[in-house]
Amino acid sequence: MKLKSNKLYKIASLLAMGVTSLLHAEEYPTAEVNTTGLAVTDDTVTVGQLHSITGTMAISETGSVEAERLAIEQINAMGGVLGRQIKVIQEDGASDWPTFAEKSKKLIIQDKVACVFGCWTSASRKAVLPIFEKENNMLYYPTFYEGLEDSKNVIYTGQEATQQIIYGLDWAYETLGTRTFYLIGSDYIWPRTSMKIARNHIERVLKAKDPKCKVVGEEYYPLGHTNFRSLINKVKLKKPDLMFTAVVGGSNVAWYKQLTSAGVTSDKYNMLTISTTEDEVLGIGGENCEGFYSSMKYFQSIDTEDNKAFVKAFKERWGEDSVVGDVTQAAYLGPWLWKKTVEKAGSFDIDKIAAASSGIEFSNAPEGYVRIHDTNHHLWSKSKIGKFLKNGQFEIVSTSDELIEPNPYPEGYQ
Amino acid sequence: MFAEYSFEEIKSILIMQSFGGLSLLCIYVLMGLGLYVVFGQMGVINMAHAEFLVIGSYTMCLASKFVVDHMPTFINHYLWIAIPLSFGVAFLVGWIVEWLLISRLYKRPLDTLLATWGLSLIMQQCFRTFIGAREMSATLPDWLMGSWAPTDTIDIPINGLVILATTIILTTGLVIFTRKTRWGLRMRSTSQNRDMSQALGINTKVTDRFTFALACGISGIGGAFLTTVASTSPTAGTAYIVDAFLVLVLGGLGSLFGLVISAGFLALLSSILEFFMTGSMAKVWLYLIIFIVLAKFTKGLFSSKVRT
Numbered sequence: 001m002k003l004k005s006n007k008l009y010k011i012a013s014l015l016a017m018g019v020t021s022l023l024h025a026e027e028y029p030t031a032e033v034n035t036t037g038l039a040v041t042d043d044t045v046t047v048g049q050l051h052s053i054t055g056t057m058a059i060s061e062t063g064s065v066e067a068e069r070l071a072i073e074q075i076n077a078m079g080g081v082l083g084r085q086i087k088v089i090q091e092d093g094a095s096d097w098p099t100f101a102e103k104s105k106k107l108i109i110q111d112k113v114a115c116v117f118g119c120w121t122s123a124s125r126k127a128v129l130p131i132f133e134k135e136n137n138m139l140y141y142p143t144f145y146e147g148l149e150d151s152k153n154v155i156y157t158g159q160e161a162t163q164q165i166i167y168g169l170d171w172a173y174e175t176l177g178t179r180t181f182y183l184i185g186s187d188y189i190w191p192r193t194s195m196k197i198a199r200n201h202i203e204r205v206l207k208a209k210d211p212k213c214k215v216v217g218e219e220y221y222p223l224g225h226t227n228f229r230s231l232i233n234k235v236k237l238k239k240p241d242l243m244f245t246a247v248v249g250g251s252n253v254a255w256y257k258q259l260t261s262a263g264v265t266s267d268k269y270n271m272l273t274i275s276t277t278e279d280e281v282l283g284i285g286g287e288n289c290e291g292f293y294s295s296m297k298y299f300q301s302i303d304t305e306d307n308k309a310f311v312k313a314f315k316e317r318w319g320e321d322s323v324v325g326d327v328t329q330a331a332y333l334g335p336w337l338w339k340k341t342v343e344k345a346g347s348f349d350i351d352k353i354a355a356a357s358s359g360i361e362f363s364n365a366p367e368g369y370v371r372i373h374d375t376n377h378h379l380w381s382k383s384k385i386g387k388f389l390k391n392g393q394f395e396i397v398s399t400s401d402e403l404i405e406p407n408p409y410p411e412g413y414q
Numbered sequence: 415m416f417a418e419y420s421f422e423e424i425k426s427i428l429i430m431q432s433f434g435g436l437s438l439l440c441i442y443v444l445m446g447l448g449l450y451v452v453f454g455q456m457g458v459i460n461m462a463h464a465e466f467l468v469i470g471s472y473t474m475c476l477a478s479k480f481v482v483d484h485m486p487t488f489i490n491h492y493l494w495i496a497i498p499l500s501f502g503v504a505f506l507v508g509w510i511v512e513w514l515l516i517s518r519l520y521k522r523p524l525d526t527l528l529a530t531w532g533l534s535l536i537m538q539q540c541f542r543t544f545i546g547a548r549e550m551s552a553t554l555p556d557w558l559m560g561s562w563a564p565t566d567t568i569d570i571p572i573n574g575l576v577i578l579a580t581t582i583i584l585t586t587g588l589v590i591f592t593r594k595t596r597w598g599l600r601m602r603s604t605s606q607n608r609d610m611s612q613a614l615g616i617n618t619k620v621t622d623r624f625t626f627a628l629a630c631g632i633s634g635i636g637g638a639f640l641t642t643v644a645s646t647s648p649t650a651g652t653a654y655i656v657d658a659f660l661v662l663v664l665g666g667l668g669s670l671f672g673l674v675i676s677a678g679f680l681a682l683l684s685s686i687l688e689f690f691m692t693g694s695m696a697k698v699w700l701y702l703i704i705f706i707v708l709a710k711f712t713k714g715l716f717s718s719k720v721r722t
Contacts, residue, residue: 250647257642261572263563283645
C-alpha cells in the first residue's frame, strides 16, 4: 500500500513537471518564436558547437568545449530555453581556418542551428565571420582578442585588448613602479595588435605621467618557436623593469622553461603576461613561472560562492585534474547569455536576439557580474591581476574597482 | 648598439650567447641523429622520425607524472630510469614498425616515404587519443633547473650542460658502435651492399631491424631531453621534423661529421641573426641563407662517401 502511494506520488509529480514544462513551451508556440526556419521544435532547440578537437589548437580549445557543454547540460537540467531542451551538433574545425568556414556553413545552412558556440583563434573567427553575417546567424566567441571588430552576428564573451592591457600596464606602473618595458609576442595578429596598443599607452599616457617611461624592445617570434636563448640574452642586456608578453601555444612552455634555466626568475625580473592561464601552466609547470604576473578577467582561485560552485561542477563533470582558465570561463558564459537573451526576446530569431543582447546581465557568473554593452557586443567586466603560484594557481593581487567598459575601437590607439 | 654598455656586460652576454648557440647545436644533433642512422645506414627516409622523438618525450613526461603521483621522494633520481626507458620504448616501437612496415618496402623507396608519412599521422592521432590533446611537460628534478652562475653577470643553464654532455656521449657512442663492434660492422656492410652481405652469411633482416630500432631508440633519448627545453604535444613532431631534415640535408645526408658541422653552422647562424634582428626576421634570413648554401652546394656541405 505504501509502495503504491509512493508510486502514485511519483507519477503525479512527473505529470506535474511535464505539464509545467509543456505549459512553458506552449506559452511560446514554435511558429511564433521561430519565424526564420531555425532548428526549433516544440520541445527541442538545436545549437552548434565549433571548435578544434584535432590539430595544434585542440590543446587550447578543449577547455572551451567542456565549459560550453557543462553550461548547456545545466540549462537543460533547469528546463531548457523557452521550455525546449538544447541539442548540440558538434563539428571539428581541426585547427584549420578554411575547415572552420566550411563547418560553419554546414551548421548554419544544413543543420539550421539556432546559434553557434565556437572559434578560439582570431584567424578562425575571421574565417567564419563573413558566413555568419551573410547567412545571419549568431556566434558566441570566448577568447580574449585584439578588438577592432564588432559584428551584429557575434557576441564576444572574452575581453577585447584594451580591457586587458591598459589595466595591466597601469597596475604595473603604479604597483611595481615599472618605467621601462620590453614587449614580446608570438608573431600573429593578436600579439601584434595588443603590443601596438601597449606601446601607444606607454608612450602616450604613461610617458605623460613620468617621462622616464619607454619601450626598450619589441619582438615577435614565429608560432611554435622553441629557442628563446638569444631573446633572453637581449633582455638581460637591456634590463627592462617589465617584460610584457603575449607568447602563445607550444612556445609558451619553451619560453618559461628557458627563462628559469637562464636565471631569469621573479626575484630578479618582472613579467606581466596577457596570454598565460591556468590551462597553459599545466604544461609549463608552476615552478617555471612562480612569482610572475598575469592580466586576465578570470582566475580559478576567485573566492566567491558562484565561482566555487562552478569550479566544483566543472571538476565533477570533467575530472578532478582539470583546471579552468580565463577562456574556459568565458566559454561557459556563452550558453547562459544566449539563454537569457532568448528569454528576454521571447524568440529564437537571430535579428531579435541581436537586438535584445544589449544590456543582458549575468549577475552570478563565475567571474562576477557581467553585462553586455548597450552599443557593442562585448562584455563589461572587471580586470584582475594574478600572481603565479607554484601549484599552478594564481593569487589575485588586484581587481579593478569598476567594471571596465569594452572599447573595441579605442580612439588614439590605432 | 653597444655604446651604452660596459665591456664586462658585453663579455658576459657574448659568453652566454655562445653557450646558447652550443646548446642549439646539441639540440639539432639530437634531432638529426636518428634520422641520420636510418638514412645513412639504410637509405630509408623516415618521415615518422619526429614521432619517435615525441615517443621519447611522452615516456619522460609519463614517467615524471608517475613518480610525482606515487613516489615523490624519488623525483631527484627518476631521470636515470626514465632515459633508458625512453630509449627502450622507442626501440621497441621501432622494432615493431620495421617488422610490420619498413621491411616490406626496402625495394620501394618512394613508397617508404608515403608509408612513413602515413605512419606519422597515425602515431600523432594515437598520442592524441591515448595520452590526450593537451600539452604535457615533465617535472624536472631540482638539480636540473636553474642556472650555474660563475660570475654575477653570467648564467649558464644547467639543462644546457646536461644536453651538451648527452650529445657528446651519444655521438661518440654511436661512432664507436658503428666502427668498433661486430654489430656495427654488420650494419655498415649491409648498408654498403645488402646482397653481398647476405651471401657472406650476415642476417641482413635482423641487422636492418636492429639498425632501425636503434635509430628510433636514439631519437627516444633525444626526445626525452627535448622535454627539458620545450613541451610535448601530439603534434610537437611537426616542428622538429623540419629542423631534423634541414640539418641532415645541409650536412650531406650520409655523414655524421657533416651532421655535426651543419648543426653547428645552423646554430651559429641563428644565434647571430636572432641577436641582431627580431625573431621573425631572423628566421626569414636564416632560411634564405640556407637556400643559397644549398643552391651552391647541391649535395650538402659534406656529401656522403658511401656508395649506394
